[in-house]
Amino acid sequence: MAEAFRDHPTSRGTRVWRQSSWRAVGSGITLLLCVGLMLGVLVVAGFGAVAPHALDDAGTVVAVGAGVLLFVLVMGAMAQLLWRDMRGKFGGSITLTDTEIVLRLPPGRSLTHNPPHCDMTVALSDVIGIDARNEIYGAQGMAMMSRVYRLRRNSGDPVFLFEQRGIGSNVETASLQAIAEEMAKRAGGRVRELGRFEGRGGLLGAWRTAPPGWTAAPVSDARWSVLQRRLAFTASIGAAIGALWLLRFVIGSF
Numbered sequence: 001m002a003e004a005f006r007d008h009p010t011s012r013g014t015r016v017w018r019q020s021s022w023r024a025v026g027s028g029i030t031l032l033l034c035v036g037l038m039l040g041v042l043v044v045a046g047f048g049a050v051a052p053h054a055l056d057d058a059g060t061v062v063a064v065g066a067g068v069l070l071f072v073l074v075m076g077a078m079a080q081l082l083w084r085d086m087r088g089k090f091g092g093s094i095t096l097t098d099t100e101i102v103l104r105l106p107p108g109r110s111l112t113h114n115p116p117h118c119d120m121t122v123a124l125s126d127v128i129g130i131d132a133r134n135e136i137y138g139a140q141g142m143a144m145m146s147r148v149y150r151l152r153r154n155s156g157d158p159v160f161l162f163e164q165r166g167i168g169s170n171v172e173t174a175s176l177q178a179i180a181e182e183m184a185k186r187a188g189g190r191v192r193e194l195g196r197f198e199g200r201g202g203l204l205g206a207w208r209t210a211p212p213g214w215t216a217a218p219v220s221d222a223r224w225s226v227l228q229r230r231l232a233f234t235a236s237i238g239a240a241i242g243a244l245w246l247l248r249f250v251i252g253s254f
Helices: 022-050 058-087 177-186 221-242 245-249
Strands: 015-018 093-096 100-105 118-123 127-139 142-153 159-164 191-200
Touching: 022 058, 093 177, 100 159, 118 159, 127 177, 127 221, 142 177, 142 221, 159 177, 177 191, 191 221
Parallel strands: 127 191
Antiparallel strands: 015 093, 093 100, 100 118, 127 142, 142 159
16 A cells, blocks of 8 residues: 555546455455465375376375375465455545544455455544554464554444554565545644554464454563564565565565
8 A cells, every 4th residue: 555645637536546456456366376386286196196006005105195184284274364365455545524534444354354345434433533553463483564544433333444554574564654644634733653462363363363452452562672583583584484474564575
């Protein structure tokens, strides 16, 4: 979501932000490659199983079978994340006028919160404010941080807007702070900083992750020091070593 707000050419005072769908193409291509690899391994394993005298040793059969099963499970999980990521990059837009905010946001625009499709118009008089917070997810000695934004309103539940992913890493996406500030300004306020919060990192930061609750307490200074070291370590190991762990931020820079 690197795009900025642009003035509407036919309506004075109206500004429009649109998410480029080209970034979804990158996720889609990666998804196809992932599925292709998975199917290719299954085909090769199937031919090997029926080949004469192939894998005569029972121990080898078990080892190969376990390896294939693990690979398929990992690729399947990757494909599921990529599918969700691709959906979250199609067709998003936010329109600001002097009186309202029009939200057209796709599902899956966050890989951790997994918000549903949003299609609504919110009067500026109904907006309480825009919240922003940093979320840290630690797993297996590593950590990644994202920055999420939500809109609070008087007439209903808060609306999850968008997230910046992989902060401080080589997959960091563009900041969305300017967009959030423009929305808050139109509503007569400013972005409210909530602080730093820790979510559940899960397995390799990609599976069984869970965001912190919106009523959770921020991380303590002592815990933040530990997480900072993990963030620095994750950023230093590079994409080649950390690629699998960084999968939850897949194709974030497209």
